[in-house]
Amino acid sequence: MKSYSKFVTASATAALSISAGSVYAESPFEDVSKNYEEAVQFLADNDISKGMGNGLFGTYESIKRVDAAIQLARALGFDAKDTYEDAGFTDVPARGEWAVNALVEAGIASGKSSKKFGSNDLIARVEAAKWLALGYELTIDFETTKTSFADVNKNWAPYVDALQKSGMAAGKSPSRFGAGDSLFRGEWALFLHRGAQIPDGFELSIIHTNDTHAHIENVARKATVIEALREENPSSLLVDAGDVFSGTLYFNEFKGQADLEFMxxxxxxxxxFGNHEFDLGTEPLAEFIKNARFPFVSANVNASSDSHLSSLMNETVTDAPMDGKVYNGIIKEVDGEKVGIFGLTTAETKTISSPGDGVVFENYIEEAEKAVSSFEAEGVSKIVALSHIGFQDGGGDNDVTLAKEVEGIDVIVGGHSHDQLDEPYIDETGDEPTIIVQANEYNKFVGTLDVIFDEDGLVIEYAGGLIKVDEQNEDDTYVFEENEEVKNILATKYTPAIDKMKAKVVGSASAALDGERASVRTKETDLGNLITDAMLAKAKTIDAETVIALQNGGGIRASIDAGDITMEEVLTVMPFGNALAIMDLTGAEIKAALEHSVSADLDPETNTLSQNGAFLQVAGLKFTYDSSKTAGARVTSVEVKEGGTYKVLDAAKTYAVATNAFTAKGGDNYEVFKTAYEEGRVSEPGFVDWETFTEYLAANPQVDASVEGRITDTKLPQ
Structure with a gap:
């Protein structure tokens, strides 16, 4: 395996720029100002220049051609002990002969004439531009005849243009390069230092987001960040690893179309695709895809049998993707190099979202291997996976396993697990390294990654980090200003409708209601009781025989403060729009479901159940369990409220049980519910959870919910 390294320390909050982060010893020179300090120290540390003696570097002294040649030759790695063809110059001092000969032999420098190098002449800025462009092998367009500088003629224009585009040099003013001006030794040090930072190989820059979940309230600042990154590197790829859908009022109102306009x-x-792209079935997703001005990649989602998605799917890898279409993979040309991009979505989507029967999630390892093979068959060796399977997620598929199992993936841009990877993670399992990145959630960060490939397409260097979109200064102002165009679109087209929804009061709570993740996924809570009471009440209007309601803790996303309850709070608590379902289940099946609900491992720190989205909040029944017992044999008693009194659960009796459609179809791995659904024992009235909840609040405007012993762990002190 070839060597690779992390070539920068990426911290791009305010500066939005990449720079080499080296730590130098204290400067030995007395005449070096702060602007030149790092560059001069770089030359000293790397034996490129020892200065002029007597503690002076000669920062503001003009540099002679022979001295510039010696320093450039050293910076480029030429060795004074090696033998080079004699260039035939008669004016080169012995100390500089090797360097001049090396540069001439390499085609980097030339003499003033066939016999004279012009050793003691001062090097002009345009001459320096040519040496640097040739020496550092910059991309030079020899057809260039003009630059933005009036004092650069057509003979020097290609080299000055190359320096400008590489970021190595700017002019002395917007219209003047200083073409004939001589260089100070400090300026030459700056050039050589910058040249040392230019990657040796093809550099791919990726800007990435994931799990934004309709949080577009800060999209104007996000736009500023991305535009600055794109201005810094116009060839950057901007990609998203899924879960744009679900999470805020913007999604409830606009079904992803607001997010899409800004994308x-x-x-x-x-x-x-993320799993939440399927929360409302496939019709809203199809509209999202159709209106996109970019392609989608999905190697393991097969929707050929889905009525809404089938016409959009293309089971192929293509170098000519169309906007608003889905491909197994696409090939992008970046700075003349081909880059392959493919996508993966977690197979858990089938159980944690609502994709319907027409969508199949195929094995992610097998489909990734196929995608890599397809790219390689097209001569593509630089491959990026957009992955919505989680970083080290325990759901059976994750990025670390993908990196270990599938050879040939260079970069994995991840999502699903909401990890905040402040620095890239590198896996070295196979013959080639794989870089993994992920940018947390909710548009809090924009991720950056720069990867350098060698001529064989192998990652040899990398750098990455996260830019905090809402970063603030010490005076609490934002570091990034809002993009005016984006700000105006958000304010005029989308925010008014959201403000109306936010302002609507739908009830009142006498005390705060607990919907914290650590609570609703481990124990009974007052908010869980209120939600299931509302669900049970609604279900009884449809089927009066309904006696039980169950709500998965993972579907409760926030608490509610005491006082007025607004629509904003309700939709934040229940952002997924899950519809009501009523199941016919035996007592034995109900007990099996409760066992699954409390099957999580014990948290060693709290000695209570670990958080589990499958944990059920309940209404119409109460049960006890012992968490110290083996999972699957923990439930010790179950009673069902019938006719106003609690009765022991009858294993053979059939009960009508309300839940949400997600859980009823087997979400959160409720196999017992999935079986009932497949056997036709589930009806779907279609009332969404937040509507059901707000109806209940309207009928009971003064909420006084409490924890009342519906769920009891007998292991804990009572």
Missing amino acids: NLLGYDAMT
Whole structure:
């Protein structure tokens, strides 16, 4: 395996720029100002220049051609002990002969004439531009005849242009390069230092987001960040690893189209599907895809049998993708190099979302291997996976396993697990390293990754980090200003409707209601009781025989403060729009479901159940369990409220049980519910959870919910 390294320390909050982060010893020179300090120390540390003696570097002294040649030769790695062809110059001092000969032999420098190098002449800025462009092998367009500088003629224009585009040099003013001006030794040090930072190989820059979940309230600042990154590197790829859908009022109102307008405006290059893209079935997703001005990649989602998605799917890898279509993979050309991009979505989507029967989630390892093979068959050796399977997620598929199992993936841009990877993770299992990145959630961060490939397409260097979109200064102002165009679109087109929804009061709570993740996924809570009471009340209007309601803790996403309850709070608590379902279950099946509900491992720190989205909040029954017992044999008693009194659960009796459609179809791995659904024992009235909840609040405007012993762990002190 070839060597690779992390080539920068990426911290791009305010500066939005990549720079080499080296730590130097204290400068030995007395005449070096702060602007030149790092560059001069770089030359000293790397034996490129020892200065002029007597503690002076000669920062503001003009540099002679022979001295510039010696320093450039050293910086480029030429060795004074090696033998080079004699260039034939008669004016080169012995100390500089090796360097001049080396540069001439390499085609980097030339003499003033066939016999004279011009050793003691001062090197002009345009001459320096040519040496640097040739020496550092910059991309030079020899057809260039003009630059933005009036004092650069056509003979020097290609080299000055190359320096400008590489970021190595700017002019002395917007219209003047200082073409004939001589260089100070300090300026030459700056050039050589910058040259040392230019990657040796093809550099791919990726800007990435994931799990934004309709949090577009800060999209104007996000736009500023992305535009600055794109201005810094116009060839950057902008990609998303899924879960744009679900999470805020913007999604409830606009079903992803608000997010999409800004994604189109920012110029995303590709996106893969997250599990939440399927929360409302496939029709809203199909509209999202159709209106996108970029392609989607999905190697393991087969929707050929889905009525809404089938016409959009293309089971192929292509170098000519169309906007608003889905491909197994796409090939993008970046600075003349081909880059392959494919997508993966977690197989858990089938159980944690609502994709319907027409969507199949195929094995992610097998489909990734196929995608890599397809790219390689097209001569593509630089491969990026947009992955919505989680970083080290325990759901059976994750990025670390993908990196270990599938050879040939260079970069994995991840999502699903909401990990905040402040630095890239590198896996070294196979013959080639794989870099994994993920940018947390909710548009809090924009991720950056720069990867350098060698000529064989192998990652040899990398750098990455997260830019905090809402970063603030010490005076509490935002570091990033809002993009005015994006700000105006958000304010005029989308925010008014959201403000109306936010302002609506739908009830009142006498005390705060606990919907914290650590609570609703481990124990009975007052908010869980209120939600299931509302569900049971609604179900009884449809089927009066309904006696039980069950709500998965993972579907409760926030608490409610004491006082007025607004629509904003309700939709934040229940953002997924899950519809009501009523199941016919035996007592034995109900007990099996309760066992699954409390099957999580014990948390060693709290000695209570670990958080589990499958944990059920309940109404119409109460049960006890012993968490110290083996999972699957913990439930010790179950009673069902019938006719106003609690009765022992009858294993053979059939009960009508309300839940949400997600859980009823086997979400959170409720196999017992999935069986009932497949056997036709589930009806789907279609009332969404937040509507059911707000109806209940309207009928009971003064909420006084409490924890009342519906769920009891007998292991704990009572």
